[in-house]
Amino acid sequence: MKLHLKSGRVIDPTTGRDEVLDLFIVDGRIEKIGASLSTPSSFESMNLKGQVVAPGFIDMHVHLREPGFEHKETIETGCQSALAGGFTAVCCMPNTNPAIDDESVVRYIRARGGEVCRGIVNVYPIAAATKSRAGEELAPLAELVRAGAVAISDDGSPIANAGIMRQVLEYSSMYGVPVIQHAEEPSLVRGGCMNEGFTSMRLGMPGIPSIAEEVVVARDLEIVKYVKKARYHVAHISTVGTVGLIAGAKKIGLPVTCEVTPHHFTLTEEAVEGFDTNTKMNPPLRTRDDVAAIKEALRDGIIDVIATDHAPHTIDEKEVEYTQAPFGIVGLETALGLCITELVDQKYLSLLQLIEKLSVKPRGILSLPTIKIQEGVQANLTIFDPAKEWVVDPTKLLSKSKNTPFAGRRLKGKATGVINNGAAYFLD
Amino acid sequence: MSAVKLRNRHLLGLEGMSKEEVNLILDTAVSFKEVLERPIKKVPPLQGKTIVNLFFEPSTRTRISFELAERRLSADVVSFATAGSSVSKGETLKDTARNIEAMKIDMVVIRHSAAGAAHFLSRVVAANVINAGDGAHEHPTQALLDMFTLREKHGSLEGLKVCIVGDILHSRVARSNIFGLKTMGADVSLCGPATLIPRGIEKLGVKVYHDLEEVVPHVDALNVLRIQLERQKGGFFPSLREYHRFFGVTKDKVARASKPITIMHPGPINRDVELSADLADSEHSVILQQVTNGVAIRMAVLYLLGTMNQENARV
Numbered sequence: 001m002k003l004h005l006k007s008g009r010v011i012d013p014t015t016g017r018d019e020v021l022d023l024f025i026v027d028g029r030i031e032k033i034g035a036s037l038s039t040p041s042s043f044e045s046m047n048l049k050g051q052v053v054a055p056g057f058i059d060m061h062v063h064l065r066e067p068g069f070e071h072k073e074t075i076e077t078g079c080q081s082a083l084a085g086g087f088t089a090v091c092c093m094p095n096t097n098p099a100i101d102d103e104s105v106v107r108y109i110r111a112r113g114g115e116v117c118r119g120i121v122n123v124y125p126i127a128a129a130t131k132s133r134a135g136e137e138l139a140p141l142a143e144l145v146r147a148g149a150v151a152i153s154d155d156g157s158p159i160a161n162a163g164i165m166r167q168v169l170e171y172s173s174m175y176g177v178p179v180i181q182h183a184e185e186p187s188l189v190r191g192g193c194m195n196e197g198f199t200s201m202r203l204g205m206p207g208i209p210s211i212a213e214e215v216v217v218a219r220d221l222e223i224v225k226y227v228k229k230a231r232y233h234v235a236h237i238s239t240v241g242t243v244g245l246i247a248g249a250k251k252i253g254l255p256v257t258c259e260v261t262p263h264h265f266t267l268t269e270e271a272v273e274g275f276d277t278n279t280k281m282n283p284p285l286r287t288r289d290d291v292a293a294i295k296e297a298l299r300d301g302i303i304d305v306i307a308t309d310h311a312p313h314t315i316d317e318k319e320v321e322y323t324q325a326p327f328g329i330v331g332l333e334t335a336l337g338l339c340i341t342e343l344v345d346q347k348y349l350s351l352l353q354l355i356e357k358l359s360v361k362p363r364g365i366l367s368l369p370t371i372k373i374q375e376g377v378q379a380n381l382t383i384f385d386p387a388k389e390w391v392v393d394p395t396k397l398l399s400k401s402k403n404t405p406f407a408g409r410r411l412k413g414k415a416t417g418v419i420n421n422g423a424a425y426f427l428d
Numbered sequence: 429m430s431a432v433k434l435r436n437r438h439l440l441g442l443e444g445m446s447k448e449e450v451n452l453i454l455d456t457a458v459s460f461k462e463v464l465e466r467p468i469k470k471v472p473p474l475q476g477k478t479i480v481n482l483f484f485e486p487s488t489r490t491r492i493s494f495e496l497a498e499r500r501l502s503a504d505v506v507s508f509a510t511a512g513s514s515v516s517k518g519e520t521l522k523d524t525a526r527n528i529e530a531m532k533i534d535m536v537v538i539r540h541s542a543a544g545a546a547h548f549l550s551r552v553v554a555a556n557v558i559n560a561g562d563g564a565h566e567h568p569t570q571a572l573l574d575m576f577t578l579r580e581k582h583g584s585l586e587g588l589k590v591c592i593v594g595d596i597l598h599s600r601v602a603r604s605n606i607f608g609l610k611t612m613g614a615d616v617s618l619c620g621p622a623t624l625i626p627r628g629i630e631k632l633g634v635k636v637y638h639d640l641e642e643v644v645p646h647v648d649a650l651n652v653l654r655i656q657l658e659r660q661k662g663g664f665f666p667s668l669r670e671y672h673r674f675f676g677v678t679k680d681k682v683a684r685a686s687k688p689i690t691i692m693h694p695g696p697i698n699r700d701v702e703l704s705a706d707l708a709d710s711e712h713s714v715i716l717q718q719v720t721n722g723v724a725i726r727m728a729v730l731y732l733l734g735t736m737n738q739e740n741a742r743v
Contacts, residue, residue, distance in 0.1 A: 190662075201626040202443065204543045204565030204603055275544030319522050321542035323563070 001424060002026050004039045008048030008383065012055060012373040013356045023053065023373075028422030030379045046426075048416075050387060054355045055371035056088030056380035056420055059332060060362040061155070061180075061235055061259060061307035064090070064123070066112070067105065068097025073312040073400045075109065075123060076116040078332075081310070081399035083425045085332035086382045086415025089122040090310075091366065094133060095156030101128035101139040103147035110148050118423040124150040124366065126180065129159055129168045138167060145175045150366045153180035155235055158216055160186055166223050169230035178231040178257070178365055181220055183242070184283070188212035193323050195269040195284040203272065205322065208284050210239040217242050221249045224256060233365055234258040236309050238283035240293035247302045257365050259305035262331060262338035263405065265294045271405060277318045277325035278405040281311070299348040304361045306354075308335045312401030330399045334406050340386055340413030351386060358382075383417040383426075390414055434732050438550045438557040441566035442608040450612060454576050456728035457721070463500065464724060474503035474734045479535040480528060481507040483560070487539050489695055489719070490560050490570070494537050497726035503535075503734070521545060525552045535734055538562070556733040564598045570694050571604035573725040575612060577718050578649055581690055585612035591643050592616070593677060594653030594702055595624045595664070601653060601694045606632055619643045620675060623664045640674075640681050649690035652677050655702045668701050678704040688712045695719070 003025040010021045010033070022037040023030055039045040064078040073081075075092075082090050092109060094100035100109065106125045113123025127149035128139045133156065141152060152172050159165045159181060172179050189212050194200050196207025217234055224232045234246065237258050249256045263281065268288050271279045279285060297303045311328025318325050339358070343349045349357070359382070363370060371380045392409045394402035417426035432448045442450070463471055479498045483491050491507065498505045521540075525548075528536060535556045538546050543563030550557040561567040575585060582588055590609055596602045596618050609616045610633055617635040618625060625636055637643045644650075655671055665671050682689050691703070691713040699705045708715060 196627065198628045198631055201628050202603070202632075204563055204600055206564075207626075275547050316520070320520055321540070321548065322544045323542045 001028060001422070002043045003424065004037065004043040004045040005053060005383070006045055006047050006049070008051050008053035010053045010373055011352050011355055013352050013360050014055070014370055014372055015374070017373065018352060025379050025419060025424075028379055028419070030373065030375055030377055033373070033375055048383060051383055051385045051416060052351060053373065054382045054384070055359045055373060056418060057086050057358040057382045058089040058091070058362050058368070059087050059308050059310065059335070060091040060305060060366060062090045062092055062310040062332065063095065063312065063328070064092040065312060066096065067108070072314055075112045077398065077400040078310070079113065079117040079121040079123065081330070081332040081397065082121050083117060083418055084398045084415065084427065086336050086384050086418060087332060088120065088380050088382060088418050088420040089124060091124045091126050091150060093126055093153060093155040094128040099128045099133045100125050100149070101131055101133065101144070103140070103143045106144055106147040106149050117425070119421045120418060120423045120425055122420070124148070124368070126151045126153050126155070129154045129179065130164060133157055135160055135164060138171060141168075141171050142175065145177055149177070150368065151178045151180050151233070153182065153235070155180060155182045158182050158184045158186070162219060162223065165220060166227060169223060169227045169232065173227065173229040173231070176231070176367060178233045180233045180235050181216065182235050183213045183216040183220070185212045185215050188215070193280055193284070194272045195286050197269055197287055199269040199272055205272070208282070210241055210286065210290070213237070213239055213283055214241040214245065217245045221245060221254065221256065224249070224254055231255050236261050236264065236283055236307070237294070237303065238264050238286050238290060240290050243293045243297045243302060247297070250302065257304040259307040260294050260298065260303050261307060261309045262335050262342070263329060265291060265298065266338050266342050267405065275322045276405065277320065277322055278329055278403050280322060280325050280327055281309070281329055282327035295343065295346070295348045298343060298357070304357065304365065306335070306339060306357045307362065308332055310399070312399055313403050314401055315403070318403050329403050329405055330397060330401055332399065333397050334392055334404060334411065336384060336415055337390065337392075337411030337413045338406070341411050344386070345412060379419045381419045382415060384413060384415045386413045388412070388414045434736065437733060437736055438546070439568050439729055439733060440546050440550060440557065440559045442568045442571055442604045442611070443566070445608070445611065447611050450572070450575070450608060453572055453725065453728050453732065454579060456732060457576055457724040460727040460731070461721065461724035463727070464720065470500050470502060472502045473731055474498070474501040477534040477734055478504045478506070478532070479537065479730070480533045481505065481537045482524070482539070483507070483509040484538070484540045484545070485561070487561070490539060493719070493722045494560060494726050497723050497730055500723070501727055501730055501734070503730070521548060522552060525549050528555065529553050535730065556736070558729060558733065561600050564600050564603070566604045567600040568604050569722070569726055569729060570601050571608040572729070573718055573722040574605055574651060574692060574694070575608055576721045576725055577692065577714050578690070580717070580721070581714055582648060585609065585614045587613060587615060588649070589615045589617070589647045590649045590651060591619055591637070591647045592651045592653065593619045593640065594675065595655055595659060596620050596629065596653070597624045597626050598656070598659070599653050605651060606634055617643060617647070621665050621671075624659070640677065641684060644682055644685050644689065647685075647689060649692060650677055650682070651692040652703045654694065654696065654698060672701050676700070676702055676704065677707060679707055682707065690714055692718060
């Protein structure tokens with residue numbers, strides 16, 4: 001592989017670099033960076049005028065469904081979807097069957113990640129906090145981390161019991177891995193399937209109140225304060241109240257981080273009208289006030305990471321009565337377009353800040369090496385066209401599942417290629 | 429007949445329906461009620477039409493009322509009743525719908541425990557869909573017959589003071605009544621335990637009360653909802669005894685009114701729980717008129733939707 005990437009806008013938040021440059025990539029390494037280099041013979045030249053070259057994106061919250069639910073997605077199709085979305089790494093959640101609560105499953109997923117898609121996508125498993133994610137006994141956390149798990153979570157379910165949460169935080173603190181909480185108090189949910197509010201009242205739909213998320217975050221923050229050296233990360237925050245709790249915790253220096261999904265900064269509960277089950281996700285779409293608070297929190301740095309909660313389900317699973325449908329939507333391939341359309345174009349984030357939230361910050365939280373764009377390092381790059389306009393067509397998604405509420409939506413910004421682990425993938 | 433027509437080829441709910449459309453249905457029902465008084469209670473407008481009644485939830489009253497209405501309009505009628513959701517039954521609602529489609533049915537009446545089930549069906553079949561109750565969402569024909577009964581009794585709905593009493597949270601009857609009555613200019617209030625009043629419902633322009641004695645002096649009619657025992661297990665109220673004492677509509681409580689209050693109930697009644705037996709059987713109760721009017725209202729809805737396509741074809 002000898003590539004000459006010409007005239008791309010190189011944005012690297014760790015060095016603060018933002019300039020139009022040429023790169024030579026040789027066998028997966030960045031050999032040379034400079035302005036207006038001429039193409040040596042035997043190099044393939046690619047004109048990236050108008051495109052951005054960024055450190056590779058990581059989605060720290062996806063459901064790859066393998067092992068156990070391969071009819072929805074496999075590690076291979078999930079990685080194809082990641083590539084199409086511009087991600088060079090994904091972290092997969094443990095709600096598989098069997099759950100990722102045994103080191104053999106961690107090793108299997110890592111190995112499979114290395115085999116599929118020429119190994120371009122790094123697949124990092126997130127291990128279960130409790131055995132079978134049942135919330136009762138600790139999973140073998142030390143073994144799981146040693147086998148390569150990058151974080152601990154029962155995602156799909158909360159760690160609902162306060163005593164167990166304390167123990168998970170204490171035990172995992174020995175190994176420096178973050179505990180990722182899916183914050184949801186089950187006794188406040190009780191069959192709810194959308195945000196509890198004006199729309200659920202009109203539709204007669206059982207609601208999930210904002211307090212279901214907030215009481216768990218508030219409780220956990222007290223535990224984090226009490227347990228020394230724990231690292232706590234809140235998955236997919238969705239309410240103005242949670243934003244406030246995280247902001248307060250950060251102010252007093254607690255080791256707390258959080259993420260938001262593109263759908264939670266784009267859509268509101270009003271999208272549920274018409275009963276399209278592709279608007280059913282957990283946490284649910286909230287109100288305009290929540291969306292506004294989340295966008296401001298992204299701008300103000302209260303929210304560290306954008307992650308998709310990519311949750312594939314088949315058409316047959318989704319085309320049922322709203323209350324019966326499973327929660328979740330696919331997100332890998334629409335993430336970048338939604339980020340640029342909703343956040344960069346609306347001036348909440350600069351492109352550099354966006355790249356921080358899609359690459360630098362999540363890697364920091366997971367203690368993965370920082371990616372730099374400099375001579376002599378392995379190339380781990382996401383290349384995207386921030387001005388490209390396109391319309392979401394579910395049939396064209398590379399994910400095995402097509403459950404997106406964004407069908408027909410016009411977006412701005414699309415990944416055009418990635419380079420990682422010595423291999424390159426270019427769209428079109 | 430007036431120039432007004434229904435805008436939608438389905439009846440999924442009353443939210444968003446115009447005053448003119450509601451009046452069209454109520455006025456049409458007046459003529460069908462007259463038919464019901466005749467010795468031969470059958471008219472031909474839906475001859476040759478096939479209607480299927482899909483009841484995924486137990487129901488006697490609504491199903492019989494629809495069947496009678498359909499037969500009196502001379503339609504061919506097939507009824508299908510099963511408990512539980514389509515998922516637990518093995519066949520999905522989508523497959524059920526496709527089967528109906530394949531059998532060339534003209535109209536479908538659906539009752540289902542999931543909110544949105546009728547909307548779902550209307551998207552996948554070509555037949556006219558009539559919502560006979562979807563979860564806690566809407567039950568439009570019930571609210572129409574309630575409004576018909578109130579109009580019959582009080583002359584007009586404009587400014588009429590109606591209080592809906594009981595479990596508003598889980599009630600499709602309450603939602604459809606609120607949407608319909610507000611459209612018709614009635615003054616709507618709600619009374620029930622705070623745990624059974626959905627948050628934010630005041631935004632629909634209704635007043636909320638938790639004390640019947642406070643409500644009674646200001647209302648013309650009470651629409652009393654059935655309270656379900658399961659709600660006690662759900663922690664929504666402590667016991668039926670306490671519910672009856674504080675929210676049950678009884679002679680004592682309505683005695684404070686300066687004028688007689690019309691008593692309505694969508695049925696079936698839990699006697700002496702949400703409504704005392706003496707009041708249910710009293711001269712101010714219109715509960716049995718509601719049942720009679722239900723057939724007339726359903727005939728009107730079926731007629732208006734079932735002949736809509738023909739009229740369009742003629743134009």
